[in-house]
Amino acid sequence: MNEPALLANYARAPVRFVSGDGCYLVDEEGRRYLDAIAGIAVCALGHAHPGIADAVAQQARRLVHASNLYYHEPSGELARELTRRSGFAHAFFCNSGTEANEAAIKLARKAAYRRGEHDRTKILAFSGGFHGRTLGALAATANPEYKVGFAPLPEGFAWAPFNDIAALDAAIDDRTAACLIEPVQGESGVHPASEEFLQELRRLCSARGALLIFDEVQCGMGRLGDLFAFQSVGVRPDLVTMAKALGNGLPIGAMLVDGTLSEALQPGDHGSTFGGSPVGAAAALAHLRIRDELDLDSHVRAVGAHTETRLIALAQTMAKYVEAPRGRGLLWGVPIRRPLQAGVIAEDLRELGILVGTGGGNTLRLAPPLIISTGEIDRLVDAIGAVIAGIGGRATK
Numbered sequence: 001m002n003e004p005a006l007l008a009n010y011a012r013a014p015v016r017f018v019s020g021d022g023c024y025l026v027d028e029e030g031r032r033y034l035d036a037i038a039g040i041a042v043c044a045l046g047h048a049h050p051g052i053a054d055a056v057a058q059q060a061r062r063l064v065h066a067s068n069l070y071y072h073e074p075s076g077e078l079a080r081e082l083t084r085r086s087g088f089a090h091a092f093f094c095n096s097g098t099e100a101n102e103a104a105i106k107l108a109r110k111a112a113y114r115r116g117e118h119d120r121t122k123i124l125a126f127s128g129g130f131h132g133r134t135l136g137a138l139a140a141t142a143n144p145e146y147k148v149g150f151a152p153l154p155e156g157f158a159w160a161p162f163n164d165i166a167a168l169d170a171a172i173d174d175r176t177a178a179c180l181i182e183p184v185q186g187e188s189g190v191h192p193a194s195e196e197f198l199q200e201l202r203r204l205c206s207a208r209g210a211l212l213i214f215d216e217v218q219c220g221m222g223r224l225g226d227l228f229a230f231q232s233v234g235v236r237p238d239l240v241t242m243a244k245a246l247g248n249g250l251p252i253g254a255m256l257v258d259g260t261l262s263e264a265l266q267p268g269d270h271g272s273t274f275g276g277s278p279v280g281a282a283a284a285l286a287h288l289r290i291r292d293e294l295d296l297d298s299h300v301r302a303v304g305a306h307t308e309t310r311l312i313a314l315a316q317t318m319a320k321y322v323e324a325p326r327g328r329g330l331l332w333g334v335p336i337r338r339p340l341q342a343g344v345i346a347e348d349l350r351e352l353g354i355l356v357g358t359g360g361g362n363t364l365r366l367a368p369p370l371i372i373s374t375g376e377i378d379r380l381v382d383a384i385g386a387v388i389a390g391i392g393g394r395a396t397k
């Protein structure tokens with residue numbers, strides 16, 4: 001399968017999806033797939049949710065775009081909802097995760113600049129972190145593989161080892177504008193930051209005048225069992241970025257800002273033509289309303305605990321091929337021992353009608369729709385076990 005007119009910058013699997021419903025995607029041959037990656041942690045309420053579809057259709061009939069030269073109802077309402085639920089003071093809207101991080105990086109530097117601290121420009125990020133593909137967010141991303149051939153990247157970025165408390169002291173100094181961290185790393189193969197690490201990071205940022213930015217693009221929006229990841233990990237950042245699941249598939253991202261920082265960006269300092277578009281904001285508002293109706297946080301905690309139990313049992317019974325799972329809520333990494341390859345397991349699962357992702361370090365990545373049931377998790381984990389047993393058996397023959 002090929003689409004020669006599409007730029008070949010993705011390693012796409014040879015399947016063409018035409019529709020979806022709930023936790024399932026349907027390909028052009030009518031085959032149904034249990035989706036345990038949800039468009040990379042996007043479709044929290046599943047595919048083609050009627051409540052989202054109605055909200056989008058109704059908004060599209062009223063007003064699709066007006067620009068940020070003016071106010072419109074959905075973005076104002078969404079800002080009120082997100083600030084009420086988070087306790088942050090203001091929301092800035094954009095279209096993607098990388099843009100949300102760009103906004104946070106720019107705000108952090110401008111805040112220091114406005115205080116007269118013109119040398120406070122360093123953004124400290126962490127090994128294994130992923131923050132997006134635009135040049136600024138890419139500069140913050142630790143993994144050098146993503147950056148090959150794109151130099152020169154913006155300056156002023158540094159990295160400290162993830163989850164290494166002792167290394168923080170030397171890494172955060174009076175030139176650090178902000179520390180940028182994923183509370184649970186996604187792309188690196190799902191690595192949760194330890195509670196003690198986040199607490200010490202918070203303490204040092206406050207003590208040394210650096211801002212703490214949580215990149216919740218992948219781990220936020222309910223995935224850990226609370227709407228915001230910072231609520232699940234119990235450490236409050238100064239800025240938080242989100243995208244992916246916010247619009248349940250409509251492209252919208254956001255940065256939430258603590259009150260003390262709101263002055264940092266003044267008219268003309270930053271912007272986005274489409275940011276917070278009426279249709280994207282309407283989808284996000286419908287998402288928030290529906291997740292309340294479903295009490296999705298309780299559901300994620302219960303199904304997440306079941307997932308953890310099942311994955312630990314899988315790792316124990318298949319210790320030769322599978323290491324202890326890492327994750328929280330409904331974001332899990334299942335590390336695969338070599339010579340087995342996570343990518344091959346994912347392909348075999350797809351053949352069986354089950355979609356999973358992969359992550360760094362030979363890891364299967366599970367980020368299903370948050371509405372997934374325990375029965376569907378059982379089917380998923382059973383299938384992972386069966387595929388690994390099949391490949392492992394062949395490999396050792």
Ligand SMILES: Cc1ncc(COP(=O)(O)O)c(C=O)c1O
Pocket residue numbers: 040095096097098099101130131132133182186187215216217218219243244
């Ligand atoms: C933690 C994190 N930050 C930022 C991004 C970039 O988001 P986007 O692809 O919407 O630009 C991603 C995407 O995978 C992500 O996982």
